[in-house]
Amino acid sequence: xxxxxxxxxxxxxxxxxxxxxxxxxxxxxxxxxxxxxxxxxxxxxxxxxxxxxxxxxxxxxxxxxxxxxxxxxxxxxxxxxxxxxxxxxxxxxxxxxxxxxxxxxxxxxxxxxxxxxxxxxxxxxxxxxxxxxxxxxxxxxxxxxxxx
Numbered sequence: 232x233x234x235x236x237x238x239x240x241x242x243x244x245x246x247x248x249x250x251x252x253x254x255x256x257x258x259x260x261x262x263x264x265x266x267x268x269x270x271x272x273x274x275x276x277x278x279x280x281x282x283x284x285x286x287x288x289x290x291x292x293x294x295x296x297x298x299x300x301x302x303x304x305x306x307x308x309x310x311x312x313x314x315x316x317x318x319x320x321x322x323x324x325x326x327x328x329x330x331x332x333x334x335x336x337x338x339x340x341x342x343x344x345x346x347x348x349x350x351x352x353x354x355x356x357x358x359x360x361x362x363x364x365x366x367x368x369x370x371x372x373x374x375x376x377x378x379x
Contacts (some may be wrong), residue, residue: 233275234273234299235271235277236260236277237276237278270300270302270306276307277319294321
C-alpha cells in the first residue's frame with residue numbers, strides 16, 4: 232500500500248502518523264506539504280490532527296482551502312481511501328468528503344468521554360456486515376457532535 236500524509240502548518244501528529252504507517256505497511260508514506268498541488272500515488276491519504284491553533288478558529292475550514300485539497304478530493308472521488316484524525320476529520324466535513332457539519336458542544340468546554348459510534352453501512356474498508364458499533368472517545372474539544 233502507498234500512503235500519503237498531508238502536512239499543515241501547526242499540525243503535530245503528522246510524524247506520528249507517518250511512523251505508524253511505515254510500521255504497518257513496511258514503507259514510509261509520502262509527506263505532502265499543504266501548499267503542494269500534486270499528490271503522489273497513494274491508496275490511502277491521511278489528514279492528521281493536532282493543530283496548535285484552537286478549535287474556535289475552525290482550522291479544518293481554513294485547511295480545506297489549502298492548494299493540495301483539490302487533488303485530495305479528486306483522488307478520494309476516484310477511489311482512494313482517506314482517514315481524517317482530529318482536525319483532519321473537520322477537514323473531511325468542510326470539503327464535503329463527509330456529509331453533515333460539526334457543531335459546538337453545548338458546554339463550550341473541553342469534552343473527553345466514551346461514546347458509542349454506529350456504523351452506517353458495511354461498504355467501508357474498516358467495517359463488515361458484522362461490525363455495527365464501536366467505542367471511541369470524543370476529543371477535539373469544542374467540535375464533538377456531528378449534525379444531521
